[in-house]
Amino acid sequence: MKEKKVTAxxxxxxxxxxxxxxxxxxxxxIFDEFxxxxxxxxxxxxxxxxxxLARIGEMNFTVIAEQKGRTTRENIERNFGMPNPESYRKSxxxxxxxxxxxxxxxTFIDTKGAYPGIGAEERGQGESIARNLMEMSDLxxxxxxxxxxxxxxxxxxxxxxxxxxxxxENAIYSxxxxxxxxxxxxxxxxxxxxxxxxxxxxxxxLYDLKVIDKIIKEPEGGAQKDVKHTSEQIKKEILKSxxxxxxxxVSDLVNDRxxxxxxxxxxxxxx
Amino acid sequence: MVIDKIKKRNVDNGQVKSKxxxxxxxxxxxxxxxxxxxxxxxxxxxxxxxxxxxxxxxxSRRRIEQIIDEGTFKExxxxxxxxxxxxxxxxKEKLKALKAKTNIDEAVKxxxxxxxxxxxxICVMDGxxxxxxxxxVVGEKITYxxxxxxxxxxxxIIFCVSGGARMQEGIISLMQMAKTSAAVAKLHKAGxxxxxxxxxxxxxxVTASFAMLGDIILxxxxxxxGFAGPSVIKQTIxxxxxxxxxxxxxxxxxxxxxxxxxxxEMKDILYKLxxxxx
Numbered sequence: 001m002k003e004k005k006v007t008a009x010x011x012x013x014x015x016x017x018x019x020x021x022x023x024x025x026x027x028x029x030i031f032d033e034f035x036x037x038x039x040x041x042x043x044x045x046x047x048x049x050x051x052x053l054a055r056i057g058e059m060n061f062t063v064i065a066e067q068k069g070r071t072t073r074e075n076i077e078r079n080f081g082m083p084n085p086e087s088y089r090k091s092x093x094x095x096x097x098x099x100x101x102x103x104x105x106x107t108f109i110d111t112k113g114a115y116p117g118i119g120a121e122e123r124g125q126g127e128s129i130a131r132n133l134m135e136m137s138d139l140x141x142x143x144x145x146x147x148x149x150x151x152x153x154x155x156x157x158x159x160x161x162x163x164x165x166x167x168x169e170n171a172i173y174s175x176x177x178x179x180x181x182x183x184x185x186x187x188x189x190x191x192x193x194x195x196x197x198x199x200x201x202x203x204x205x206l207y208d209l210k211v212i213d214k215i216i217k218e219p220e221g222g223a224q225k226d227v228k229h230t231s232e233q234i235k236k237e238i239l240k241s242x243x244x245x246x247x248x249x250v251s252d253l254v255n256d257r258x259x260x261x262x263x264x265x266x267x268x269x270x271x
Numbered sequence: 272m273v274i275d276k277i278k279k280r281n282v283d284n285g286q287v288k289s290k291x292x293x294x295x296x297x298x299x300x301x302x303x304x305x306x307x308x309x310x311x312x313x314x315x316x317x318x319x320x321x322x323x324x325x326x327x328x329x330x331s332r333r334r335i336e337q338i339i340d341e342g343t344f345k346e347x348x349x350x351x352x353x354x355x356x357x358x359x360x361x362x363k364e365k366l367k368a369l370k371a372k373t374n375i376d377e378a379v380k381x382x383x384x385x386x387x388x389x390x391x392x393i394c395v396m397d398g399x400x401x402x403x404x405x406x407x408v409v410g411e412k413i414t415y416x417x418x419x420x421x422x423x424x425x426x427x428i429i430f431c432v433s434g435g436a437r438m439q440e441g442i443i444s445l446m447q448m449a450k451t452s453a454a455v456a457k458l459h460k461a462g463x464x465x466x467x468x469x470x471x472x473x474x475x476x477v478t479a480s481f482a483m484l485g486d487i488i489l490x491x492x493x494x495x496x497g498f499a500g501p502s503v504i505k506q507t508i509x510x511x512x513x514x515x516x517x518x519x520x521x522x523x524x525x526x527x528x529x530x531x532x533x534x535x536e537m538k539d540i541l542y543k544l545x546x547x548x549x
Contacts (some may be wrong), residue, residue: 013497114498115510116498116503118504118508118513120513121516121517122484125497126482126497129448130448131483134455134456137449138456138457162451174442176326182436185439195307198360199357206442208311261449262453264443264446265408266443267407267408268353269351270351
């Protein structure tokens, strides 16, 4: 009953709530150990993406996470969680390392989108995202994706090509922000609320469309009400997924991932 | 077709072989230099303004005429048709009207043809259809073509023109970026040559997927190429964009394009690149 009252726009607001846990909050609670490592080795270290090595019990992981700030100061430092190309190149560097050492990769998606700036274009924002999509599709190690807040546009998908896509109940995942969507289609950003309702951006919608594999329940009022509990739920699902994925041979893993995305799309057969 | 009849009546010598797909009548105005051009001359000049070198937008059909040896193009028949995956209001009607107006059924045409007798798989996007945007059908046709190229051990050439992902298909369009990029990964592993040609405009989800993943990336002079659109960038940073920002020349300078190629030389360059990769 209560479920029905929550509109898509409500979810957008919860997903963007300034008190909503960020990637680092979950990382801290999920992993027994985490060491952040920096830089793309080409240009800089973009703080909109956090990468590092982590451990749960005896198991090692590579963590790739889009990181928003919680204060204005933090947000400026993190570019409001909007990655420049260096973020994607940094993430790819660590994903390749994960492949080398046969570590599962956990990615956390939380971004309004890739940063639309002059420098970002000069340094190949499109190329950096494209390369991630291509390389991730063929990485010979399990990839588990968790959509924790906002997942907008290619900037989200660039770390989203995984074997298992998990999503928090109040997170959103879409082709573009509702504001951007309304601007493109109706030349009016103020129609974001209407856009949100038709975009199919909630976890439930995406599960029905087979874009995600599993919805992770949040406590009443959203993840911010109980970070520890939400982290526990995510951790449980991560461990479950890793266990399943580890049963597969590397070639099955990669083939299944290919077919998972190969099958996405809806069209009609004509006679 | 009505357009055909009008066109034929307008052509004095009756020598035109194919349909004309830019405005009805004998004359057309160049957007850039405002010169009034005789259409037949424009077409003979590869759709490039003889006065200012402005590249007119080409339909997929006309592009294929320019690149592929006459009579060798065989379009893949996938027998699929666009639906409305997120029930976007008015999408079906929009598509129906567009199909009637443009006489094409989606934003990309794919098939096999020959370039100076060299067999290739070719995909040509069409900016006349929902801005060349990529929805499910475009994603499937590109992916199918890449897989076909792998199977037949042929080079693949993709001419890009696109506003990006198809908004009306929502998240499903976004996923086409992953789908097509995964297919390109397979192609590279199989060892096939992939030449991507960026034409005006190439943006968004197409730039951020297969367009940027060619072994060789060519671009037409002056083509606008980028990820985020200029108005979005301007709005975000609240400042004017530098002169020549996001043009093919800019992309060449920044290292994201291998070579800028004039339209009249495109076929020859593609042919040579195919030979040099044999």
